[in-house]
Amino acid sequence: MAAANPQPRRAHSGSRRDEAARLAVLHAADDLLVEHGFGALTIEAIARRAGVAKQTIYRWWPSKVEILLDTLIEDTEKRLPVPDKPTAEGIRGYLRAFARFVTRDPVGQVLLALIAEAQHSPGTAERFHQRYLGPRRALERDLLARATDAGEISPRLGPDATLDALTGPIVYCALTGASVPRGLVDTLCAALLVPAS
Structure with missing residues (x-):
């Protein structure tokens, strides 16, 4: 009989951010802002530059701001x-x-x-x-x-x-x-x- 685990497993509260992907998004947003300005900065462009899915960005951030x-x-x-x-x-x-x-x-x-x-x-x-x-x-x-x-x-x-x-x-x-x-x-x-x- 397996020993009971004294520590109950914590419920998973949504997807965890991958740190490399998070940093790639932040750097991509920064670079694109400098290159093209705020008005031309889009989630699509950030996702493309960072190499992540657009849905990933929206899961972590509600807006480019x-x-x-x-x-x-x-x-x-x-x-x-x-x-x-x-x-x-x-x-x-x-x-x-x-x-x-x-x-x-x-x-x-x-x-x-x-x-x-x-x-x-x-x-x-x-x-x-x-x-x-x-x-x-x-x-x-x-x-x-x-x-x-x-x-x-x-x-x-x-x-x-x-x-x-x-x-x-x-x-x-x-x-x-x-x-x-x-x-x-x-x-x-x-x-x-x-x-x-």
Whole structure:
């Protein structure tokens, strides 16, 4: 008589994602966005580029926006982490990295495309805020608060207004295809993050 299994088998909750296929979809979406823009990006094209069935994509993601959000979230965590140490120099370095990210990095193009699409699609705007902008803003706000508490900075505006004023000109340059002027980050930091005296 076979011994009873003390651990009952867990019910299978749907198909598991194959990690290689998942990454292929994320990379395909990123590449196609850069090559053809948001409007021309389709699930069919992503499936073809990734070498997966269209049904596989729809089983894992309800829309191309959700695919792009997954790409953006994962790659931003790796390529543009919010600094741990709350120093004025750390904030300045983060903003310089952000400027490079939105003007040179393909994932920065995903961010810009989602910002643009959010202007026309309330659903995209809501998901973008829920999944990316809200959590990221919370990390950035915490960084400013810790730097203020440490006496590293003395912002002239509230946290959200400070972040908008620091990142807004950079995003505007990127959205309009302009380069970020040399010295812009330093000027913004000097004006908005006045060192505590």
